[in-house]
Amino acid sequence: MYFESFASLIHMDGHGMYVWPTYGIGLLIIAYNIISPLRARKRIVAQIQRQVRGSQSRSKSFSQNNSLSQKKSFSHKKSHSPAADHQPGATDDLSEKKKAAGPRVKVSTKNQGVREGEVE
């Protein structure tokens, strides 16, 4: 080491008061650059997890309701569908309703297929 003692390393012949704060600020910037993307990642992953779970629970409730009558299944489904995020699954609801207006058996298999594919 160039410096003889810890005290002289801190003091640096009077320049320590400039050098050490500089390195402190440098450390802060480095920490920001590491922490900020990690936190963003956590947030985004949680969002996507919610979104996937949302579409899973919707598909579950849909398959359960297939045993009930058509009208009931719609009202039931509405109350159970997670209201939160706007995502592709949410817009699919409309098309499902349209399809569901057709023959019952055909519709249920079709929709299940779509759901499973999306959740996979």
Next chain:
Amino acid sequence: MNWTFFHKLGSPKWFYEISGKWLPWLAILAALLMASGLIWGLMFTPPDYLQGNSYRIIFLHVPTAFLAQAIYVMMACAGVVTLVWKMKLADMALKCCAPIGASFCLLALVTGAIWGKPTWGTWWVWDARLTSMLILLFLYMGVIALRGAIRNTNTAAKACAILTLVGVINIPIIKFSVQWWNTLHQGATLKLTEKPSMAPEMLWPLLISIAAFYLFFTVVLILRLRTEILDRERRTKWVHKIVAAGAGN
């Protein structure tokens, strides 16, 4: 020429997979280099015969100032790729580079100001090098703000690419400011064409910390890019699979 590698590079899924493999190694290397470069510079090099110990700020100041400019040039290149080939990954890179570049630019300005006090006797002068560097910080902030102001992803990509390209004129101004104008800032210590005007025991830690900061930039850029990819590709099955497999590395 075979262009498949170029299209592969533009695929977010491919980049996500390959960068996951590189990331830990790059991070370890960056940490080792940064620790050794900075500790060497702080504790083991002799003081400068003119500036004394205050010159030790160079080991932070020069790498971050280099990077602040290099990142901007990289953003401009990404801007060209965005405008010409409409590559998704290029726009993501442009977006992710901006906050990193801005933080390095700020650090270069702050370390320079602190270094200026014992060396020039003032924190700040409106001199060509310092002012053009401040403009670079404003350009970074402009790009970040512009993206925040435009909701549509494609429009934001185009607008940011154009703004970045217009701003790139500032880079040669920063580089040659110490030659064109009479400034307080000292000339370049490191030149590609000449032997460095620095003693080797000071030069080595400087080169190591420059390499360390470039690697550090690569690591944090990959971190940001991977998050951005997950965000933009959140409707795809492969992202759902990664998220389902637990936070997804």
